[in-house]
Amino acid sequence: MTVYSSSANVSERQAAPPSLAISTVIFALRPSATSGRPTLWLPLVRRIREPFKGLWALPGGPLSHDESLQDAASRNLRETTGLSPSYLEQLYAFGGLHRSPTQRVVSIVYWALVQPTEAALADESENVRWFRADRLGDLAFDHNAIVDYALWRLRNKLAYGSIAYHLLGEYFTLAQVREVYEAVLDRQLDPANFRRQLKSTPEIEETGEYLQGGKHRPPRLYRYTGRPGLDPDNRSTP
Amino acid sequence: MTVYSSSANVSERQAAPPSLAISTVIFALRPSATSGRPTLWLPLVRRIREPFKGLWALPGGPLSHDESLQDAASRNLRETTGLSPSYLEQLYAFGGLHRSPTQRVVSIVYWALVQPTEAALADESENVRWFRADRLGDLAFDHNAIVDYALWRLRNKLAYGSIAYHLLGEYFTLAQVREVYEAVLDRQLDPANFRRQLKSTPEIEETGEYLQGGKHRPPRLYRYTGRPGLDPDNRSTP
């Protein structure tokens, strides 16, 4: 891919077509350091070159010629964190004129949910670290705004239904689902009422198993049976 | 902008970065030719070169270096139809590998609503024509799928609220709003119940005026007061 150095002059910059990049906002549930309750976290990578060298940024990279947008997103997700997502959807195409100080970049951003079993194995290093979604510092480019928008979309999708389960494992208790809602919406929910709603949705299947090992009455385990997609890239999957 | 001819060989094509284009799906209400009731229409342009020469396609064009994505969308909307939209939102970025037979194209597609007063003035010519949204033939590229997705989004937004008014003029009767819903959702709605719902939404303001000249009891005129946006590009507008 052609690289436009930061010393490119104005006419060179105007002649260049906007470059196209793919980024991903990856959400996973992790226990809060303080309360121990599950909260939203996401991995960021440290920039090792200008612009914004040293700042944290969303994982991303250029679009290669032989892969679809979705494939590019899941590839750079795998490359930076070692994860494969249980849910992946296009978020938005950001194309403002001054997103990057050195060149015009159009970023097609995806957002992903990963299950906690996977998230626990995620690579972490000097230049890849997980942060609480509500405690990010100043990120590179317009990435703070992108994360805010992703959070807004996540909350919306949650209300819609059929998304919380992608942050959980295959089997889960109804209380765990409630904790996901509480973490994302950032408010307490009535356990009894919440349970009533979930029990009335046909995609949530009761299993015969119970979660053992807790301190109190063992809760029943459930399973999610239902398809995610309403994206153009997913819509026709039966 | 660089043009890749259809005779480009494989290595040339692989070397070229995906080209970036903006397209728009423009909806307006027009009376049906048969029933006279309002239905959804959209303007298409005839392709004057290969690929798909002679077929109808969504209005669109390349992204120029000095305009935002949204500006590019409203510009090519104005250039092809002479219209300026009352509502404009990003739909999706389509980037499949084989959308165009000659080169890799990533299209960022916007969708727009225009008011009928404007839609009536829209340019029409040999190569620009309006079609009923539910009676399109085979379009160029993947444009049929794009229109289908835009229709799906329109129906969804409608249920959400606060979008139907952008297809109407400044003043409207409650029956006109109902006709918009009936046209988009393609089913009849109970006038009394529909009215009850609209009257309970605070963004719809009763005026002292009545629509005169009809055959029957003159209906009261209403006005919409409320902001559209929840897009990243619109969210911060107060």
Add this chain to the structure above:
DNA sequence: TTAGTTTTGGTCAAAGTGACTATAACTAAG
């Protein structure tokens, strides 16, 4: 055995929804 905590199943009133009836207000035909 008992205290503590979570799961689970309920009730009750308020609010919302869909189907339907009835009256008001206007035009056009007679």
Add this chain to the structure above:
DNA sequence: CTTAGTTATAGTCACTTTGACCAAAACTAA
């Protein structure tokens, strides 16, 4: 001038959904 036809508008009624709350069941830890 009267009346039939049509739309606008208001209201009723049964049913469903929602939020707040109560209570029993089931387990652990002391």
